[in-house]
Amino acid sequence: MTAGAGPGPGRPGSGPARGRDFADFVRLALHAAADQIEPRADGPEGLVPIRARILARSGIPWPQAFAMSRYWLGPK
């Protein structure tokens, strides 16, 4: 069970905790929710769009910038 996703403080019937307990509850709930999020482009692959944006800023048109960023990862 993840914090905030099932019975416990903040869920119907129990009511949220007070003070430090509530802060800890919020912390756990946010971490549990965030841990479920996986970037689509994770690992080195995710650098491609960033690199493409950087290249594009220097004036290289987007298609070339993107192609260059992919190529920059290198052929096998």
Added chain:
Amino acid sequence: MRAGGREKPDSHEDVRLSQLYQQITDLQAPRFGVGYDVEKGMERYRAWLDEHDGEAETLPPDAFWVSGTARAEWSADRAVVELYAEQYRALVRLAALLVRDTPTAEEVVQDAFEAMHGGWQRLRDTEKALAYLRQAVVNRSRSVLRHRTVVDKNLQKAPPDMPSAEHGALVLLERSAVVAALRDLPDRQREAIVLRYYADLSEAEIATAMGISRGAVKSHTARGMTALRTALEEL
């Protein structure tokens, strides 16, 4: 498309094109996968940076401007690679808690990295760069939400930036009572709570990221927590 090379890009155009190329990449992923090995590619790129870092260090401080620019570029590239490896996922999660959808969160973080690369000559330090990235993520997330509010008002329907059901992360996010309640808080209160209780930043770091005083951070956090507790009690 941008004409004339160095014209200031239109950010909306950039975002649209970025999304388009991301979609193309996703569609072509199996074909790309045949021709590229990203891990090996990264190793080669790191090796290239190591090699050129050495060259950059041997340049005299008063080397003519091209060398100086090149040196800054190498450092900026390295900073992007290092901070990406260490912080990308955490920053996307931070942004997702603020903007409530993963694809937009990724756009926000990519945008922040691009800005950090551009500002590297001013930063020149990974600690400062990380603080800059967080600040950029908070600011850009705020802009996204502001834009959504305007679009919502105009269209009078569900937020158009919300992803389809296939983006399971949003569904998971919404399942959290705390995250759902967080959504109804004013922007500053939500930011203060996420930075404090998710990113575990100090008051001073939150103040920097949000561009406000430490006193204001305390106030937004306290008010936000009270509102959050009230919202959860009403469930």
